Amino acid sequence: MIRGVTALCTIAALVAGCAVLGQQTPPKPDSHADAQTIRSLLNKQVADWNRGDISAFMGGYWLSQYTEFEGESGIYQGWYDVLKRYQKSYPNRTAMGQLTFSGLEIHVLCADSAYVIGKYRLDRDHDAPEGVFTLILKKLPEGWRIVNDHTTAFRTSK
Numbered sequence: 001m002i003r004g005v006t007a008l009c010t011i012a013a014l015v016a017g018c019a020v021l022g023q024q025t026p027p028k029p030d031s032h033a034d035a036q037t038i039r040s041l042l043n044k045q046v047a048d049w050n051r052g053d054i055s056a057f058m059g060g061y062w063l064s065q066y067t068e069f070e071g072e073s074g075i076y077q078g079w080y081d082v083l084k085r086y087q088k089s090y091p092n093r094t095a096m097g098q099l100t101f102s103g104l105e106i107h108v109l110c111a112d113s114a115y116v117i118g119k120y121r122l123d124r125d126h127d128a129p130e131g132v133f134t135l136i137l138k139k140l141p142e143g144w145r146i147v148n149d150h151t152t153a154f155r156t157s158k
Helices: 002-023 031-050 054-060 079-089
Strands: 068-071 074-077 098-110 113-123 130-140 143-153
Touching: 031 054, 031 098, 031 113, 031 130, 031 143, 054 079, 068 079, 074 079
Parallel strands: 068 143
Antiparallel strands: 068 074, 098 113, 113 130, 130 143
16 A cells, blocks of 8 residues: 555656746647657567566666665665666576566656556466556656656466
């Protein structure tokens, strides 16, 4: 419950930030172009993952101490802690499997803020875990980057 509240509060803060930006009207986003750029970023992450390159996959995240990941294993703060979490959870190609995203909905809120919801699936030899995610992105000098990732795995029945 608290994890979901964290993501919702972050989205609310982004919306509020888009609305005020120094008491001026925020720049109108080029929603279509921004959405395409974000989709390309996510496609690159999938390709990086499927090559087994977690470091390249992490290039989609903001290289900052403020980057956050929330999931069933806890809350990770800072790009390096998120990287360590991925490396621990997915120590080799077998554990990583083949990643696919589906049902992506990209919502550009203003010129520098967006969020994405979607589903993920990992096809591995022994299982196929899947779930949903919400990503919060900021447009930074280096481009669109994930600043918050809230991923929830579906429960599997045995």
